[in-house]
Amino acid sequence: MRSLASEPESVLTYSHLVSGGGVCRYRLARAELDLNRYAESSIQWLTEASANSDSAKAADACCWLWILTGRSDLELIEKASALAPDEEFYRGMLVEALVDSEKIERAASEFERMTDRSSFSYWSTASELHWAEGLHDLSVDDCRKAFNMRQIPSTAADLGWRLYFRSRELIEAGSMQKAEILLRECSGLWSAESSWALRADSLINSLNEFTSVNGDYGEPF
Numbered sequence: 001m002r003s004l005a006s007e008p009e010s011v012l013t014y015s016h017l018v019s020g021g022g023v024c025r026y027r028l029a030r031a032e033l034d035l036n037r038y039a040e041s042s043i044q045w046l047t048e049a050s051a052n053s054d055s056a057k058a059a060d061a062c063c064w065l066w067i068l069t070g071r072s073d074l075e076l077i078e079k080a081s082a083l084a085p086d087e088e089f090y091r092g093m094l095v096e097a098l099v100d101s102e103k104i105e106r107a108a109s110e111f112e113r114m115t116d117r118s119s120f121s122y123w124s125t126a127s128e129l130h131w132a133e134g135l136h137d138l139s140v141d142d143c144r145k146a147f148n149m150r151q152i153p154s155t156a157a158d159l160g161w162r163l164y165f166r167s168r169e170l171i172e173a174g175s176m177q178k179a180e181i182l183l184r185e186c187s188g189l190w191s192a193e194s195s196w197a198l199r200a201d202s203l204i205n206s207l208n209e210f211t212s213v214n215g216d217y218g219e220p221f
Contacts, residue, residue: 001027008034015041021049021057026064033068043068050076059083063090071097081110088114092125099132108133120149127162136166140182153190160189160196167203176207183207 001024004010008031018024029042037043046068049061059080066076077097080090091114098107111129114122127142143162147155163186170179186200 005030008032018042021046021060021064025061026067029064029068050079055083059087059090063093066093071100074098074101085113088116088119088121092121095125096128099128102132104129104132120146123149124155124158127158131162136169140166156190156194157196160186160194160200163189164196164199164203167200171203171207180204180207 001011001014005027011027011031012035014024015028018028025042025046029046032038032040032043046061046065049057050065051058053061062076062080062083066080069076071077074094074097077090077094081087081094084090091110095107095111095114098104098110107129111125114125116122123142123146127139127146130136130142131139140159140162143155143159147159163182167179167182167186170176170182183200183204187197187204189197191197192201
């Protein structure tokens with residue numbers, strides 16, 4: 001279903017195989033929305049499940065509906081987290097939503113309830129919160145841990161951009177050597193053709209020009 005996401009009609013051909021919630025129900029609902037079918041079976045199923053079913057099913061439905069509606073408000077993800085208080089996936093999404101809404105103090109309070117340091121959700125959420133709190137070095141370290149746990153394009157992008165933007169901050173603060181270490185890490189992350197790697201390489205070249213021996217500024221990086 002994920003591979004067919006650009007062909008919503010094809011996604012819907014699998015609807016007869018889906019009886020419950022979860023990511024498959026989300027994919028069907030996403031396809032319905034892409035086809036401007038706002039009242040079809042999966043949207044209706046999620047809507048009814050979010051209000052009328054047991055806690056686990058309702059929490060799952062609330063989470064998917066929140067994503068499908070463009071995360072326009074916090075009510076659905078708050079409800080998902082309240083219905084399944086021990087599910088760190090929902091709480092992590094709530095923390096990130098609070099960060100996006102600039103409700104940092106409340107986000108920090110919710111994050112304190114996340115305790116599973118062996119989970120990807122914990123470190124991914126920690127990175128978002130710590131960056132918003134201005135703890136950028138800690139955020140980068142959190143992001144590294146999340147990437148090491150789940151090495152996929154999205155986590156590579158998260159870490160790559162964290163490294164790049166932290167490097168720029170260090171350069172602006174005059175910490176060229178520290179910035180260079182992060183830029184090298186960024187440059188070698190995932191693919192040399194990735195956007196963050198290309199930006200890092202460009203910045204390294206700029207630093208080399210600035211420190212060129214020809215200009216009597218010292219050794220190049």
